[in-house]
Structure formats: structure tokens, C-alpha cells
Amino acid sequence: MNVVAIRLKPNEDLRQTLKNFALNQNIKAGFILTAIGSLKQATIRFANQEISTVLTDKFEILSLNGTIANTGVHLHIAIADQQGKTIGGHLDDGCIIYTTAEIVIGIAEDFTFLRTIDEQTGYKELEIIPNLRLT
Template sequence: METFETNDDHVIVRLDSGDMALESITEACEEHDIDTGAIVSGIGTFRNLNIHYVPTAEFPDEKSERNTFLNLEGAWEVGTIDGAIADGDPHLHVIAYNGDETVAGHLEDGCEVHILSELTIRKFDGPEMTRRPNEKNVGTLQLK
């Protein structure tokens, strides 16, 4: 991974083959002191894709029943990675294609960069944000 900070509060992140995507993005946030921000551009290729998504229109009370996790092997062309960063923690979504199917979901740890990935993070000066559970135990953006 290599990062480059611009003069207008952006951080450009280059991930190389073998880098772990979400883990490296989190590391870039730490290195550049990004507490609140957003991924404004993200593309790349992954060797595997780990995501979760909400599979039902119902809203189960049990948090463990709300998500379906997919660990997908093979080469994935990433069309977009985007999302918000609150309290230094990226909450990112991804859309990817493997030649047969397109999938979308919440980016999880363990996605290894295949060829490359390039992202741009926009740092925000304020307000500082965090995520706290709401009445349905869903982490929602709130002021710190």
C-alpha cells in the first residue's frame, strides 16, 4: 500500500497485489488521522470477495439473523467501493463482477487485492461523527 495526501484534504490510496482491501483502508485512515470522511472513488480487482447483505424485507429482532455473508473465491472486477468513515471506522459497500455474476454488499475483511486497487478518501474537518446503535440495534451515524 502507498498513500498520497493532497493539499485539499484528500488521500489517494494505492493497493497492490496481495494487500488486504478493508484492512489497508483502515490503516490509511489511521496513518492520515482520518476520523470522519468518505470514500469518494474506489476501483480495483480482488482475488476473493467477502461481503454481507440483507437478504429479507423483514427485520429480525436478532442481529445475527439480519445478514447473509458471502465468501466468494476467484477474480472479481470491482466497479465501485464507497461509503462513510466515522470515528476512523470505514463502513464501505462494493459492487463487483466475476464474468458471470454481479454482486453488491457491505465490504468485509479478508478481500485480497488481485492486480491493484485505487481509492480516494475525502477527509472532513467537521462535524465529527460516530456510529451508535439505534432502537433496532443498527449502528447509525450520529454526532460524536
Template structure:
């Protein structure tokens, strides 16, 4: 298995999205508008009323491990890269503090707010290429052209 390693300068952006916005789509629009080449989530707090997540048992050929959440959830953690094929993982907690997490598939409807700090490795470019071993598009790190 290969590994990706590189160094870069850092640019930081802070954004806030309000009630009713869809978080993943909003983040992807932000990245596209600013033409960011190596963006990633540094931190995020807020809440959502729905989420579609792929769980750990899913494979490229078995996507049955997808759940659709509906209700009020606090964003406990959101991490990952925001290149065109975003790879984000989220941890959410319900009204009793019970947590659930997984790979973000979309439908992150914001309840009250989402305060997001986005970093960009300005000297790099992040892309994804299909990996024959995992069956998923995996991260490729390259110098920014």
C-alpha cells in the same frame, strides 16, 4: 427516525494498494495513521480475489446472509464511511459481468490494484452509536472538536 446533516470543507487523498494487500485493513490503517475524523470513499477501481459480504436480508440477530467470494472480481463500486467502525458497501463483477454487492465484512484481497480516492470532511467527526430501531451501530455526525 433522525437524520444527520452538516457542512464541511473537503480534503482529498489518493492511494493505491498493490497485489495481495487486504483493502479494508489498508484503508483503516491509512485513516488511523493520519488521524482522519470524517473520512469517506469518493471512488475506487481495482480488482480482488476474495471478499466477505453481508447481504441485504441480514439483521443484527440473523447474520446468516453472509457470503464468501473467491475468484477474480472487478471493483465496480465502493462507497461508504471510514470512521473506526467503517461502513462500506461494494459491488463486484465476475468474468462474465455478473454483479454481486453487499456490506463489506472484510477479506478484500487485492488482485491487481485498488486505486482509492478518500475524502475527509475536515470540520466534522463521524462516529457510530447503537440504534435500538435498526439493531446496528448507525452514523453520528458532529462538529470536529
């Protein structure tokens, strides 16, 4: 496993920046190891909802989990407001960094992650392709 780290700065879009980072770094099978920071806007799609909800306030990023690859990202986020109330769901475009986001990404060299339509769910789901090693 390789490990890379990225720090996002104010006004960057969390999801878009991670997508671009995966493309630029040619990450084929990555996953979030740890992430903390803050948002001034959160765009989250809650469970079983078709559209995302935009929240405008200051939030702490408590957790960011999921997969990241040059073929797409699937991330969930947990955030807390100024009273410590926690909310979370599917990370969408429009999560705007307030002061910073510090993210550490693990990269599995033995796999390639693809996003393909799953006939059962109708959504683009994770397809894990083992990389063949030549010995």
C-alpha cells in the same frame, strides 16, 4: 474538503487496509470519492443476512461507497465477475486485492464521524458530530 489517495497492492485486505489508513492518517470524517481495482477473493454480507459470503474468483471492483473514519468504516462494494455479472453488498474483512485498488478519499473537516449503538436498530450507526470552528 481535503482529498487523499491510496493504492493497495496484491494480497492486501481492502477493508482492513482502509481501517488502518483511517487510523494512521487520523481521518475523522472521510468518504469514498472513487475506487477501482480487482479482487481475488470477495467477502460480502448481503442484505438482511447475519453472516458474510466468501467468493473466490477474480473480480473487478466497480464501486466502493461509504464512510471511513478512525472510529470505524461502513462500506458497500459492487463487483463484477469474468462474465460481467454484478453483485454487491456490505464490504467485510477478507476482500483480498488481486492486482491493485486505487482509492480516492474525501475528508470533511467540519465533522467527526462516530459509530455508536442505535437503540432502534441495535447496530453501530453513524453519528455525525459538527466540529466547532473558532473565529
